Amino acid sequence: MKYSYKIVARDRLARHARMETVHGVIETPVFMNVGTVGAIKGAVSTDDLREIGTQVELSNTYHLHVRTGDQLIHDFGGLHRFMNWDRPILTDSGGFQVFSLAGLRKIKEEGVTFASHIDGHRIFMGPEESMQIQSNLASTIAMAFDECAPALADREYVINSVARTTRWLERCRTEMARLNSLDSTINREQLLFGINQGAIFDDIRIDHAKRIAEMDMDGYAVGGLAVGESHEQMYHVLEETVPYLPSDRPTYLMGVGTPANILEAVDRGVDFFDCVYPTRNGRHGNVYTNRGKLNLFNKKYELDPEPIEEGCGCPACRSYSRAYIRHLLKAGEMLGMRLCVLHNLYFYNTMMSEIRDAIDKGNYAAYKAHKLAGMEGEKQ
């Protein structure tokens, strides 16, 4: 048994499920905390992650390949041992870097050639290389190597891109099966999720969803969203596409998003999320609360004795005022960023727990409406 995925409760399209993996249980809907290079930016340790209720840590294939090298991590015993994290890890495949490093790469059928963003040296990554790197990292869940195309790409480009991503998925699957059969492989039960693409073209999305649904992947992601389209377009794509992905498998909306995005996507059947917002925004002094997002750099907090959010149990709110955290941020002290990141991740993890409870109780719609209304007025 590589894993099991059992739906515990449903509320319309929203579902609470329990996924058992070789690295333990994941209760979904879940927010995976993004630690691209095997670390949550902002001086957050894996001890911290345990304290704030993190279920899954997410790292990146391209970035760990560039620094410090997946072979080294394999030789150390895998990413779990390397970063002292024994719970599930999901590794992204490098497909997003095809988008985010668009100026530094060339796409061909075989794969993508990057100019390293560190020193410019050539790095070739195709489906096989991405699987080999992720196998070396020995993550719980590997992601298929895809092309994350810009949301506003034209139709012809998207058709060609998605066709190639489909061919790449076949190659990923073959290579992963080979790697999982090798004695030298650390995690021979590594899971592989396929990724749906198609920009904002409903028919391309649906055709692709049907196509990859036949490939019996361990889970299915919707990629290529939150990359330039509107929220309405994103929700529309989910409504059109998710029904064509196998409902007995995990569904993962990649890279999304704001608390409101997550609340809406859960209502459309999504189980897994990840986003840099809580970490990046935290480092930039933006913190999430049930009454919206605050910018702690703002002058209005300079004498504010309140915690970021009254009643919050995170390490920042338990001990420090907005005024002190603002001071730390203004002074460039790492502690300021760290406290904001811890708060934000705690906020996200706690919201996911509330979401699961609401689904269990069958009042998800009411919970969502209440949560959204509270955050109204401040931008998400």
Add this chain to the structure above:
RNA sequence: GCCUACAUAGCUCAGUCGGUAGAGCAUGCGGCUGUUAACCGCAGUGUCAUAGGUUCGAGUCCUAUUGUGGGCG
């Protein structure tokens, strides 16, 4: 006391051949969606030390004064 350099935004400083001033930092605000991001963007602020002079026109040239630094006594 003499010689010399300097004085321009909150701070540190640019400022061409004379044509009424700019950068960095700081400040205020905004942005960030599978992290090239402790990042990026926008905005505000000036008796150009003071007083005269030359000139159509002076931050810029001349004189004096004040202040500050350095050197010599």
